[in-house]
């Protein structure tokens with residue numbers, strides 16, 4: 001972290017009231033931390049949107065393992081993209097439903113394409129990709145070379 005700067009923000013009282021209520025519900029004890037998190041979230045979103053950015057993330061998938069060939073297709077897709085998959089965790093939720101969470105790592109565009117492939121497989125009922133980067137890479141994006 002760099003030098004701490006104090007800034008003033010002009011906000012209409014209605015918006016501020018709603019913001020305070022929202023952060024209170026989320027358990028924030030002060031506005032500054034809530035603002036910092038909002039800003040970081042925005043910067044992470046912008047940074048991970050760049051196709052060449054190196055990102056880490058998770059792909060969450062829900063599927064019915066009875067769906068024809070789904071288990072094999074998921075395994076095959078992950079082997080084909082083994083360079084992007086750090087690890088996979090599987091939970092048998094009930095008699096039919098499976099939850100699979102992949103930790104992924106690689107170029108943003110490749111990770112997104114891989115996630116789309118998984119989520120689009122017939123039998124996958126719901127899926128979502130979350131991409132992020134470590135905080136030090138947001139704050140100084142050009143000072144950190146990637147060792148991959």
Ligand code: NI
Pocket residue numbers: 065090091092093097098099
């Ligand atoms: Ni299962």
